[in-house]
Amino acid sequence: MIQLPQQLxxxxxxxxxxxxxxxxxxxxxxxxxxxxxxxxxxxxxxxxQANTYLGNGIAIPHGTPESRHxxxxxxxxxxxxxxxxxxxxxxxxxxLVIGIAAASDEHLQILRRLTRVLGDExxxxxxxxxxxxxxxxxxxxxxxxxxxxxxxxxRQPEQAQQLQTGSAAAAVRRETAPGELPFAxxxxxxxxQGMHARPATMLAGIVKKSGARVRLSKGEGKGADAxxxxxxxxxxxxxxxxxxxxxxxxxxxxxxxDAIRTGLGDDLSAPSAxxxxxxxxxxPDWVPAQVGATxxxxxxxxxxxxxxxxxxxxxxxxxxDTPGGDPVAEAERLDTALKAAHTELLNLIDDVQARFGAxxxxxxxxxxxxxxxxxxxxxxxxxxxxxxxxxxxxxQATGERVLQLQxxxxxxxxxxAVDLSDVQRRVLRWxxxxxxxxxETGGPVILLAPDLTPSDTARLxxxxxxxxxxxxxxxxSHTAIIARGLGLPAVVAAGAGLLDIPDGTHAIxxxxxxxxxLNPSAADVTGAQERQGVLAREREAxxxxxxxxxxxxxxxxxxxAANINRAADAEGxxxxxxxxxxxxxxxxxxxxxxxxxxxxxQEQEYRAMxxxxxxxxxxxxxxxxGGDKEVPYLGLAREDNSFLGIRGIRLCFERPDLFLPQLxxxxxxxxxxxxxxxxFPMIATLEDFRRAQxxxxxxxxxxxxxxxxxxxxxxxxxxxxxxxxxxxxxxFFSVGTNDLTQYTLAMDRLHPQLARxxxxxxxxxxxxxxxxxxxxxxxxxxxxxxxxxxxxxxxxLVLAGLGVKELSVSTPQVxxxxxxxxxxxxxxxxxxxxxxxxxxxxxxxRALVKG
Numbered sequence: 001m002i003q004l005p006q007q008l009x010x011x012x013x014x015x016x017x018x019x020x021x022x023x024x025x026x027x028x029x030x031x032x033x034x035x036x037x038x039x040x041x042x043x044x045x046x047x048x049q050a051n052t053y054l055g056n057g058i059a060i061p062h063g064t065p066e067s068r069h070x071x072x073x074x075x076x077x078x079x080x081x082x083x084x085x086x087x088x089x090x091x092x093x094x095x096l097v098i099g100i101a102a103a104s105d106e107h108l109q110i111l112r113r114l115t116r117v118l119g120d121e122x123x124x125x126x127x128x129x130x131x132x133x134x135x136x137x138x139x140x141x142x143x144x145x146x147x148x149x150x151x152x153x154x155r156q157p158e159q160a161q162q163l164q165t166g167s168a169a170a171a172v173r174r175e176t177a178p179g180e181l182p183f184a185x186x187x188x189x190x191x192x193q194g195m196h197a198r199p200a201t202m203l204a205g206i207v208k209k210s211g212a213r214v215r216l217s218k219g220e221g222k223g224a225d226a227x228x229x230x231x232x233x234x235x236x237x238x239x240x241x242x243x244x245x246x247x248x249x250x251x252x253x254x255x256x257x258d259a260i261r262t263g264l265g266d267d268l269s270a271p272s273a274x275x276x277x278x279x280x281x282x283x284p285d286w287v288p289a290q291v292g293a294t295x296x297x298x299x300x301x302x303x304x305x306x307x308x309x310x311x312x313x314x315x316x317x318x319x320x321d322t323p324g325g326d327p328v329a330e331a332e333r334l335d336t337a338l339k340a341a342h343t344e345l346l347n348l349i350d351d352v353q354a355r356f357g358a359x360x361x362x363x364x365x366x367x368x369x370x371x372x373x374x375x376x377x378x379x380x381x382x383x384x385x386x387x388x389x390x391x392x393x394x395x396q397a398t399g400e401r402v403l404q405l406q407x408x409x410x411x412x413x414x415x416x417a418v419d420l421s422d423v424q425r426r427v428l429r430w431x432x433x434x435x436x437x438x439x440e441t442g443g444p445v446i447l448l449a450p451d452l453t454p455s456d457t458a459r460l461x462x463x464x465x466x467x468x469x470x471x472x473x474x475x476x477s478h479t480a481i482i483a484r485g486l487g488l489p490a491v492v493a494a495g496a497g498l499l500d501i502p503d504g505t506h507a508i509x510x511x512x513x514x515x516x517x518l519n520p521s522a523a524d525v526t527g528a529q530e531r532q533g534v535l536a537r538e539r540e541a542x543x544x545x546x547x548x549x550x551x552x553x554x555x556x557x558x559x560x561a562a563n564i565n566r567a568a569d570a571e572g573x574x575x576x577x578x579x580x581x582x583x584x585x586x587x588x589x590x591x592x593x594x595x596x597x598x599x600x601x602q603e604q605e606y607r608a609m610x611x612x613x614x615x616x617x618x619x620x621x622x623x624x625x626g627g628d629k630e631v632p633y634l635g636l637a638r639e640d641n642s643f644l645g646i647r648g649i650r651l652c653f654e655r656p657d658l659f660l661p662q663l664x665x666x667x668x669x670x671x672x673x674x675x676x677x678x679x680f681p682m683i684a685t686l687e688d689f690r691r692a693q694x695x696x697x698x699x700x701x702x703x704x705x706x707x708x709x710x711x712x713x714x715x716x717x718x719x720x721x722x723x724x725x726x727x728x729x730x731x732f733f734s735v736g737t738n739d740l741t742q743y744t745l746a747m748d749r750l751h752p753q754l755a756r757x758x759x760x761x762x763x764x765x766x767x768x769x770x771x772x773x774x775x776x777x778x779x780x781x782x783x784x785x786x787x788x789x790x791x792x793x794x795x796x797l798v799l800a801g802l803g804v805k806e807l808s809v810s811t812p813q814v815x816x817x818x819x820x821x822x823x824x825x826x827x828x829x830x831x832x833x834x835x836x837x838x839x840x841x842x843x844x845x846r847a848l849v850k851g
Contacts, residue, residue: 004136
């Protein structure tokens with residue numbers, strides 16, 4: 001709530017003219033440090049553009065948009081004129097002059113209360129003549145301050161500044177340039193999707209809770225207030241961007257930079273935006289022989305359908321500027337529309353969560369955040385105060401931000417412009433008194449549109465839609481994500497020519513290939529329908545056979561396990577057909593809390609996981625923190641190149657206070673569950689393994705527990721090159737293809753320009769895996785792969801051909817990987833792997849296997 005301190009209320013004043021009254025109220029704001037003295041000229045200029053008289057003896061003078069840079073901090077001041085002063089051509093004199101310096105949207109609260117005050121003539125007349133400033137403070141803020149002596153004059157500027165900041169803080173500020181924040185630090189943004197709505201909202205919450213001021217900037221460019229979502233999004237901060245964080249509070253600065261380093265709630269192991277914005281374009285498994293035309297776009301959601309086209313263009317919203325309205329009433333209308341839109345989104349979130357799950361519902365929670373963006377509302381209200389209507393003001397404020405997002409270089413961040421347009425349209429519908437948007441299809445059709453908003457897509461379903469193609473958009477947009485959740489084929493960015501296709505055109509849509517085939521022949525329609533049947537049978541067969549052992553067509557076993565983080569995920573993995581857990585990432589016990597989990601807490605989680613496996617293998621990886629996974633509360637020193645620094649087993653050696661409790665917890669669980677295996681990450685030398693093994697053996701002796709299988713992660717090229725020596729001492733290997741690829745190719749897998757080139761199918765990486773497999777076989781050991789390549793449609797086949805015995809993948813990939821293996825013989829896969837090793841690059845390897 002905005003404050004109205006007593007020094008900003010002047011009781012019993014006199015003014016001969018409106019200009020004199022404005023000078024007095026501007027003087028109060030300037031004396032209190034809210035505005036520069038020159039702001040008074042902006043208030044005078046505003047009066048020449050529109051009258052700020054509200055009625056019932058109240059006026060609200062404020063500056064022009066051009067004078068807004070003179071506002072240091074949002075505030076209001078009140079000058080009471082018992083004798084009144086003439087304000088323009090009104091017959092009634094003004095007795096209360098309420099000066100507004102609008103640097104944020106907090107003054108909306110004052111305007112809302114003014115609406116009620118204006119309707120209470122008795123109260124207004126009391127405020128004209130009261131000798132107690134607390135009466136005015138209570139009427140405008142809703143809170144009555146503690147009793148204090150009336151102030152007829154404002155405090156001196158120095159006193160006001162000390163009242164606001166305290167002498168120590170003021171002294172710090174005097175050492176910096178005007179407007180500069182005294183503390184600063186730099187941090188590299190790790191988020192794969194950049195600074196999008198969800199992490200930006202979390203960051204804004206941290207800053208608001210602290211009460212400090214924080215700004216973000218990159219390079220020498222513009223900065224953003226860290227409490228304003230749209231300002232942060234408009235910076236276009238992508239993964240790998242060096243961000244300068246500045247604050248007026250050193251403790252807040254540290255909290256903010258720590259939070260940014262750990263991803264602000266994002267999954268830092270997710271594919272980068274760069275990797276997703278240019279999806280692998282596959283050669284279609286089926287192509288029609290004779291069609292009238294082919295429209296090519298970007299694949300957004302797989303699927304093959306046959307149907308008729310239907311064009312959809314959203315209803316145009318005609319927004320006219322209606323100057324001269326009552327600013328308070330217009331602000332109230334905007335407030336009502338924002339609340340109604342918020343309620344609509346709540347209902348939509350419930351519906352989407354029930355139909356598609358919490359991850360899709362999170363898209364519309366981000367819309368709520370955009371709806372509540374302080375900077376956007378502030379700009380809209382500023383335009384209202386300048387005499388514009390609410391609808392026009394909101395359209396202009398949001399429209400500017402849509403254009404800013406569209407101009408961003410990063411396609412994923414630019415795609416958020418559609419989300420803001422969706423929010424804008426939702427609010428404007430309420431301001432214009434229009435009903436809910438509807439996408440009329442007239443039955444299941446292939447919908448063609450300039451673009452579809454996430455809200456449009458969420459309202460659709462298989463009963464009204466076969467699939468859709470848009471002229472604009474991208475594969476990482478929220479619209480595409482919802483389409484995949486619906487199971488509808490979708491193609492985006494097909495170009496403006498799409499919009500010329502007549503309704504009722506017979507067509508075949510292949511979402512996987514990114515193609516729309518127009519006017520196919522009868523034979524092609526039949527071919528497409530046959531292909532649909534094949535795909536449906538393949539999906540059903542994969543699901544029906546998901547509990548069968550993973551194996552090639554001639555019966556060679558390749559175990560297919562799941563990568564999971566928590567015991568709660570085990571049930572879903574087993575239902576999907578997982579034959580065990582090939583990787584339990586124990587660092588999530590540390591990442592999802594603000595203190596170190598105790599030994600008992602760790603034991604409880606590992607024990608629950610082991611029990612859930614019912615005897616199936618459970619491979620627990622020891623703490624793998626550092627590089628792309630940091631934990632602020634551990635107080636680890638920041639490293640310029642964390643991927644080459646203290647991470648994985650190196651951190652465990654440095655911090656036995658973290659490592660030993662984890663080893664004890666695993667040993668206790670393994671004592672009761674012989675299915676437990678243990679593996680160590682980031683092993684680079686034989687000495688690394690021997691040291692880790694010795695520490696675990698010491699724990700076992702202390703607890704009197706039996707020996708368990710011990711393995712190492714092959715993530716560092718040196719480990720693959722000494723695999724023969726390691727294989728004589730370890731029980732198994734597990735290849736982490738994500739790290740092995742980045743270290744082999746010397747390409748940071750989080751680097752925005754290089755991420756798409758870090759492909760585990762590169763022959764150099766495959767040769768290191770082959771070295772590891774050969775060494776393991778010579779010594780009777782086995783090799784698994786728990787990196788991303790194991791779940792890749794090409795990677796699973798090539799790895800099995802190299803001799804890998806276990807593929808550990810994400811839960812949704814289990815059935816499809818098993819199905820892919822069953823379609824090939826072991827001999828076929830060995831030939832495929834041999835050919836892959838002889839290829840010049842990853843693209844050539846992928847071309848060996850038809851997508």
